Amino acid sequence: MSYVEIDPGAFPPEVRALYGIGASEEAAVTLSNCSRRGFLKTTALAAGSVFVLGITSVRRAEGAAALPEGLTDAAFRPNVFVALDADGTVWLVNSRAEMGQGTKTGMIATLADEMDADWARVRPVQAEGHERYGPQSTGGSTSVRLYWQDWRKAGATARAMLVSAAAATWAVSEAECETVMHAVRHRPTGRVLGYGELAAKAATLPVPTEPRLKDRSEWRYIGKPLHGVDNRAIASGKAVFGADVRLPGMKYAVVARPPVLGGSARSFDDSAARAVPGVVDVFELPRYQGAPGNQALGGFAVVATNTWAAMKGRDALRIVWDPGPNAVYSSDTYKDVLLESVAKPGRVERDQGDVDAAFAGAARTVEATYTTAMLSHAQLEPPATVAWLKPDGSAEMWCSTQNPQSARTLAAEAFGIPKESLTLHMTLMGGAFGRKGLLDFAPEAALVAKRVDGPVCVQWTREDDMRHGYYHPPAAQYLKAGIDAGGKVTAWLHRSSYPAIGATFTEGELYGGTQGSKEVLFAVPNLRVENGPAPAHVRIGWLRSVMAVHHGFGIGAFVGELAHALGKDQVEMWLELLGPDRTVTELFTNGRGPYGEPIATHPIDSGRMRRVIELAAEMAGWGRRLPAGHGMGVAAHYSFWGYAAFVVHASVEGTRVRVHRVDASIDCGTVVNPDRVRAQQEGAVVFSLSHALYGEVLARDGAVTTGNYDEFRLLALKDTPETHVHIVESTAPPGGVGEPGIPPMMPALTNAVLAATGRPVRELPIRLG
Amino acid sequence: MPRYQLTVNGAERSVDAPADMPLLWVLRDLLDLTGTKYGCGQALCGACTVHLDGEAVRSCDTTVADAAGRSVVTIEGLSEAADHPLQQAWDELDVAQCGYCQAGHIMEAAAWLQRTPNPTREDVDRLQSDVLCRCGTYERIRAGILRAAENRR
Numbered sequence: 001m002s003y004v005e006i007d008p009g010a011f012p013p014e015v016r017a018l019y020g021i022g023a024s025e026e027a028a029v030t031l032s033n034c035s036r037r038g039f040l041k042t043t044a045l046a047a048g049s050v051f052v053l054g055i056t057s058v059r060r061a062e063g064a065a066a067l068p069e070g071l072t073d074a075a076f077r078p079n080v081f082v083a084l085d086a087d088g089t090v091w092l093v094n095s096r097a098e099m100g101q102g103t104k105t106g107m108i109a110t111l112a113d114e115m116d117a118d119w120a121r122v123r124p125v126q127a128e129g130h131e132r133y134g135p136q137s138t139g140g141s142t143s144v145r146l147y148w149q150d151w152r153k154a155g156a157t158a159r160a161m162l163v164s165a166a167a168a169t170w171a172v173s174e175a176e177c178e179t180v181m182h183a184v185r186h187r188p189t190g191r192v193l194g195y196g197e198l199a200a201k202a203a204t205l206p207v208p209t210e211p212r213l214k215d216r217s218e219w220r221y222i223g224k225p226l227h228g229v230d231n232r233a234i235a236s237g238k239a240v241f242g243a244d245v246r247l248p249g250m251k252y253a254v255v256a257r258p259p260v261l262g263g264s265a266r267s268f269d270d271s272a273a274r275a276v277p278g279v280v281d282v283f284e285l286p287r288y289q290g291a292p293g294n295q296a297l298g299g300f301a302v303v304a305t306n307t308w309a310a311m312k313g314r315d316a317l318r319i320v321w322d323p324g325p326n327a328v329y330s331s332d333t334y335k336d337v338l339l340e341s342v343a344k345p346g347r348v349e350r351d352q353g354d355v356d357a358a359f360a361g362a363a364r365t366v367e368a369t370y371t372t373a374m375l376s377h378a379q380l381e382p383p384a385t386v387a388w389l390k391p392d393g394s395a396e397m398w399c400s401t402q403n404p405q406s407a408r409t410l411a412a413e414a415f416g417i418p419k420e421s422l423t424l425h426m427t428l429m430g431g432a433f434g435r436k437g438l439l440d441f442a443p444e445a446a447l448v449a450k451r452v453d454g455p456v457c458v459q460w461t462r463e464d465d466m467r468h469g470y471y472h473p474p475a476a477q478y479l480k481a482g483i484d485a486g487g488k489v490t491a492w493l494h495r496s497s498y499p500a501i502g503a504t505f506t507e508g509e510l511y512g513g514t515q516g517s518k519e520v521l522f523a524v525p526n527l528r529v530e531n532g533p534a535p536a537h538v539r540i541g542w543l544r545s546v547m548a549v550h551h552g553f554g555i556g557a558f559v560g561e562l563a564h565a566l567g568k569d570q571v572e573m574w575l576e577l578l579g580p581d582r583t584v585t586e587l588f589t590n591g592r593g594p595y596g597e598p599i600a601t602h603p604i605d606s607g608r609m610r611r612v613i614e615l616a617a618e619m620a621g622w623g624r625r626l627p628a629g630h631g632m633g634v635a636a637h638y639s640f641w642g643y644a645a646f647v648v649h650a651s652v653e654g655t656r657v658r659v660h661r662v663d664a665s666i667d668c669g670t671v672v673n674p675d676r677v678r679a680q681q682e683g684a685v686v687f688s689l690s691h692a693l694y695g696e697v698l699a700r701d702g703a704v705t706t707g708n709y710d711e712f713r714l715l716a717l718k719d720t721p722e723t724h725v726h727i728v729e730s731t732a733p734p735g736g737v738g739e740p741g742i743p744p745m746m747p748a749l750t751n752a753v754l755a756a757t758g759r760p761v762r763e764l765p766i767r768l769g
Numbered sequence: 770m771p772r773y774q775l776t777v778n779g780a781e782r783s784v785d786a787p788a789d790m791p792l793l794w795v796l797r798d799l800l801d802l803t804g805t806k807y808g809c810g811q812a813l814c815g816a817c818t819v820h821l822d823g824e825a826v827r828s829c830d831t832t833v834a835d836a837a838g839r840s841v842v843t844i845e846g847l848s849e850a851a852d853h854p855l856q857q858a859w860d861e862l863d864v865a866q867c868g869y870c871q872a873g874h875i876m877e878a879a880a881w882l883q884r885t886p887n888p889t890r891e892d893v894d895r896l897q898s899d900v901l902c903r904c905g906t907y908e909r910i911r912a913g914i915l916r917a918a919e920n921r922r
Contacts, residue, residue, distance in 0.1 A: 100865075100867030225863075231865060232851060232856075234868030235851065235860060236804070236848075308790045308798070311810075378903055380902070430806065430868070462808065462809045676863075682906070683905035709814050710813055717898045717907040718896065722908070
């Protein structure tokens with residue numbers, strides 16, 4: 001794959017002369033360039049709208065209230081994404097949260113492309129958590145799929161105004177002018193003016209409401225692999241994550257939280273903790289009220305001059321906990337609760353045809369029950385936040401979060417200050433996978449900082465995060481198919497039960513829903529999807545792909561079992577179930593699909609699913625002869641506007657599963673940065689293999705006992721299979737990238753094990769023998 | 770509080786710390802070298818890997834007393850201008866996703882490359898590194914190590 005490089009040949013000769021191109025440009029930019037960031041922050045606030053062009057223009061922009069009308073389909077969406085200096089430097093803002101998915105580079109590249117900016121002159125800027133940037137909550141594979149057009153418009157607005165400025169300067173028609181990489185050229189005369197030279201003039205012009213977007217053929221960066229803007233900072237240790245901010249006099253804190261959700265302290269003695277050298281304070285934190293939601297869990301904070309002293313101080317606390325009602329929860333007995341739930345009819349969430357009649361009239365039925373374990377996000381960076389309540393009543397936070405605006409609101413409430421008084425800086429996240437969109441750590445850091453003189457870094461340990469997480473729920477699933485005399489599947493029942501995310505936010509919620517099970521694209525005439533009740537005793541949260549993690553497994557593994565039972569090839573089985581290419585209209589209600597997609601622009605197309613299956617199978621060499629004990633498995637799933645199919649080649653030696661190769665194919669519509677699409681599928685393989693082979697969070701008497709990576713194992717380098725990613729070329733609107741690859745991976749693996757051994761896998765993590 | 774002398778990235782440093790304080794927290798909290806990451810605290814993940822007298826060690830289970838009088842190199846000191854062949858390869862191949870564990874992988878690989886200066890593809894495939902990555906960048910880590918070895922030749 002060849003990356004976009006700044007090729008001097010890409011510039012027309014006039015522009016090369018203008019900029020003296022040939023000399024290398026230093027493109028490295030880090031967050032530490034404070035004077036520039038300060039400038040941008042000030043100007044963005046002052047302008048309160050649109051984008052800012054040039055230092056002189058900033059003053060003129062003050063008081064200007066022009067909102068670009070092209071971006072008003074959201075309730076409030078200021079466009080503060082682009083700034084241009086008189087020297088031609090372009091500051092492009094990533095407003096989304098970066099957790100490794102690559103959105104930061106994608107957003108900046110999109111802005112740069114539509115602006116026709118020279119990548120070497122682009123300076124990436126990370127936004128703060130603030131409503132002026134529009135929606136910033138980053139999860140659900142939303143960034144490119146929901147906001148890409150807005151980024152394009154933001155860039156195109158800049159380009160259009162620069163063209164107007166040049167035309168006005170030359171007193172020529174705009175139609176005679178075009179942008180040619182960081183400059184505007186007057187076509188008839190060949191005159192050029194650089195963007196920097198045009199900045200002041202452009203700032204005086206009206207903002208176009210519908211700037212022309214580039215045609216695909218004009219894109220310079222979109223659709224081509226781009227290097228990550230933080231690559232160098234990461235490889236040199238300079239990238240700033242949640243715990244990496246250092247401020248004069250900063251303290252460090254850890255919190256002893258109730259081991260059982262909702263528990264409280266019966267007795268407490270901190271005398272030994274206070275005697276630990278370096279410990280400066282110990283105090284109790286208020287416990288959450290009602291459903292835990294995004295509230296802090298309570299407990300006791302230990303503040304010290306360094307993290308180690310805080311941890312040792314915490315070890316020295318003597319606390320007797322009252323566990324409260326959730327002490328009934330143990331993971332081994334809870335599995336029976338789930339199995340009982342799926343043995344009974346549940347709440348019907350999709351119903352077509354007459355499933356019961358079809359089962360009654362079927363020549364044969366196939367059924368299977370699957371269980372999957374509770375999972376932790378286990379991102380390498382546990383929550384860590386630097387918070388600082390200043391003497392003047394304002395506050396500042398550096399937060400590793402997927403949802404900076406809500407984190408700001410919650411932290412401001414915890415501080416007891418107006419939100420406007422809190423500046424929330426977004427750091428890079430050391431992995432998140434949903435954990436950092438669940439926000440207990442933000443108000444908790446504020447509650448600690450409130451009691452500390454000066455800044456404090458509130459660090460969660462690995463055990464803290466694993467034992468006080470928002471877990472992917474353990475699940476049971478029951479699937480049943482009816483098959484007619486001709487061997488065709490005529491009925492499909494999918495029933496699942498697992499504790500609900502809803503219970504984290506609303507006490508007593510019992511139903512987790514059917515995300516990932518409902519949107520099966522099969523052309524089976526009689527089809528019902530049900531969800532059974534399950535009480536939650538720990539906080540349940542969203543983990544990358546959310547309920548499609550286990551639902552995708554249930555569907556995929558059951559298709560493998562159907563193929564096996566009917567003596568069919570797995571690929572043929574998938575294609576037969578999908579039926580002829582069609583728009584799966586039954587998934588749309590009032591024109592909206594399961595992930596909010598409008599049917600007019602985003603029809604769910606079973607043909608796209610067929611193609612990813614065929615592509616993965618072809619690239620994997622499906623059907624080729626394999627040694628004894630080896631097998632290939634395939635599975636596919638639609639989620640978050642993305643179609644993904646994975647083929648796994650695995651072998652079984654005794655009780656050990658070895659994965660040799662994975663072929664991942666994805667159709668996620670228009671691609672901004674194919675290298676990151678690839679990386680996300682490579683990551684989906686490893687992420688899912690960890691779960692399928694080892695992933696299990698255990699609880700006893702209400703407390704999570706699994707504490708560290710020795711108990712929640714992750715796949716290691718030596719066990720990582722060769723992975724090939726195949727991206728379907730598409731001009732469809734962009735779909736999800738980070739999540740769609742997760743649901744098909746685990747069942748592709750278990751289907752490979754089924755092919756290798758003849759035995760289905762019905763429990764995850766896999767236990768053979 | 771005892772005082773310890775150690776060489777960090779070529780500079781003599783002196784820290785006041787209890788003998789059992791892990792080098793990780795000495796680096797991060799006493800010396801403000803935050804490139805070395807905390808991931809597990811039990812030498813299970815390798816995110817905190819640094820070089821101690823040239824050997825890759827987990828700084829979370831190396832005490833300051835163990836490190837005293839010895840030479841510590843962190844990711845910040847691996848190269849003068851962030852241009853170690855591994856750092857260059859990491860950029861060229863876009864190895865990182867979130868990036869949090871990558872200092873650990875780079876430091877582990879740098880020590881390994883010292884011992885195995887001309888690795889073959891098979892050598893890299895057999896690499897038993899137990900530095901963890903949750904984003905799943907392992908395939909690119911292997912490619913990055915190989916690229917670094919090639920770039921150096």
